[in-house]
Amino acid sequence: MEFVDYYKVLGIGKTATPKEIKAAYRKLARKFHPDLNPNDKDAKKNFQQINEANEVLSDPEKRKKFDQHGKDWQHAEEYEKANQYNQQSQNPRGGRYSSTQSEGDFSDFFESMFGGGGRSSGRQAKYRGEDYTTEIHLNLMDAYITHKQTLTVNGKNIRITIPCGIENGQTIKIPGHGGQGLNGGPNGDLYISFSISNHPNIKRLGNDLFTIVDLDLYTAVLGGEITVETLSGKVKLKVKPETQNGTKVKLKGKGFSVYKKEGEFGDLQLTYNIKIPTNLTDRQKALFAELSKM
Amino acid sequence: MKAKNLIALDVFCFNHNIEISFVSSLQQNGLIEITTIEETNFIDVSQLQQLEKIVRFYNELDINIEGIETITHLLDRVNVLQNEIIALRNRLRLYE
Numbered sequence: 001m002e003f004v005d006y007y008k009v010l011g012i013g014k015t016a017t018p019k020e021i022k023a024a025y026r027k028l029a030r031k032f033h034p035d036l037n038p039n040d041k042d043a044k045k046n047f048q049q050i051n052e053a054n055e056v057l058s059d060p061e062k063r064k065k066f067d068q069h070g071k072d073w074q075h076a077e078e079y080e081k082a083n084q085y086n087q088q089s090q091n092p093r094g095g096r097y098s099s100t101q102s103e104g105d106f107s108d109f110f111e112s113m114f115g116g117g118g119r120s121s122g123r124q125a126k127y128r129g130e131d132y133t134t135e136i137h138l139n140l141m142d143a144y145i146t147h148k149q150t151l152t153v154n155g156k157n158i159r160i161t162i163p164c165g166i167e168n169g170q171t172i173k174i175p176g177h178g179g180q181g182l183n184g185g186p187n188g189d190l191y192i193s194f195s196i197s198n199h200p201n202i203k204r205l206g207n208d209l210f211t212i213v214d215l216d217l218y219t220a221v222l223g224g225e226i227t228v229e230t231l232s233g234k235v236k237l238k239v240k241p242e243t244q245n246g247t248k249v250k251l252k253g254k255g256f257s258v259y260k261k262e263g264e265f266g267d268l269q270l271t272y273n274i275k276i277p278t279n280l281t282d283r284q285k286a287l288f289a290e291l292s293k294m
Numbered sequence: 295m296k297a298k299n300l301i302a303l304d305v306f307c308f309n310h311n312i313e314i315s316f317v318s319s320l321q322q323n324g325l326i327e328i329t330t331i332e333e334t335n336f337i338d339v340s341q342l343q344q345l346e347k348i349v350r351f352y353n354e355l356d357i358n359i360e361g362i363e364t365i366t367h368l369l370d371r372v373n374v375l376q377n378e379i380i381a382l383r384n385r386l387r388l389y390e
Contacts, residue, residue, distance in 0.1 A: 030355050035347045036365065038372065128346055168387070169380035185309070186342075203388045210388060 006053035006066060014067070018058065025054040039133070039171075039193075129188035130179035136192055138166070140199040144231050144257050153177065153190060160192070165207065165259035168196040202231070207266025209255045212273050215239065220274045230254045230268055237270075245274040300329060300336035310349050320348060323363050
């Protein structure tokens with residue numbers, strides 16, 4: 001973990017009074033508090049740093065150590081024979097308070113302190129655990145069907161069911177799978193955002209799908225039968241004679257799954273793209289010329 | 295069955311070190327709903343997250359109830375707008 005100058009984080013000088021520290025913290029906390037910046041990872045990271053800075057600088061003992069040892073202040077704890085920390089390790093969340101902590105662990109310590117909603121006052125208040133957020137990438141076919149997936153969140157495997165019809169950018173909540181509550185408080189929740197990649201040929205808008213189907217000139221003029229790929233398989237379709245380029249055809253119930261409603265689907269809209277034949281033989285050209293004079 | 299989803303208001307206030315009158319003020323301002331059963335006030339679990347967020351605004355950020363009301367309203371607006379952005383982005387993907 002890189003050294004963080006907590007004075008810089010709070011934008012104060014080394015001689016700042018406790019009142020100035022508090023004022024600087026409050027000002028920045030109002031700006032970066034996660035509750036005020038939902039889904040903003042940068043704000044969350046900033047807030048964690050501000051909180052960490054406040055934890056150190058508002059505590060005279062920690063501030064003294066930080067001032068004395070500078071970037072090595074955390075190692076100073078090790079030299080000071082963990083008296084204080086051994087006592088604290090009785091705390092229900094005390095596993096991370098051990099005197100043999102690494103730099104990274106110490107930062108986790110701070111994270112766990114404010115993750116449940118801030119610093120506790122004198123009483124052992126119960127706090128709800130921190131909410132976690134994560135992102136899952138799916139392709140269109142994955143989102144089309146309800147399926148199970150295993151996630152690893154903070155070292156724990158969680159098997160979740162992803163309902164059919166999930167939308168790109170949609171967030172779902174898995175209650176109780178966030179951070180552990182503090183002092184017996186309830187666990188936080190896990191928020192999962194979905195990023196669904198585009199299909200090369202099929203576009204989606206809500207429950208409806210859109211695709212372009214190439215149609216040869218002869219079928220467009222004379223009519224006929226074509227086979228179209230849909231997400232649920234191939235479909236045979238009659239093409240009316242004299243079909244114009246850009247004609248749209250709607251296939252009811254062949255679209256995307258309706259969210260959380262198994263067996264319900266939107267529509268599939270086909271747009272015909274008539275392909276003009278190329279590399280014509282002399283005979284074909286002659287026939288087209290004849291047609292054009294009729 | 296429903297009682298399982300309720301938390302006694304005094305228990306909540308004790309655990310969060312806040313006055314009951316504070317939660318009552320939130321109710322008067324329409325920020326949360328309190329359920330009263332046999333003269334005991336309860337909060338529905340579904341409101342716990344919102345109420346804890348308000349308590350954090352109040353305790354950690356020194357924001358008064360009027361400020362909390364404004365922020366809550368604006369956050370609701372942000373939420374609506376974020377959903378609109380997602381919907382518009384998804385619509386744009388039709389043309390990508």
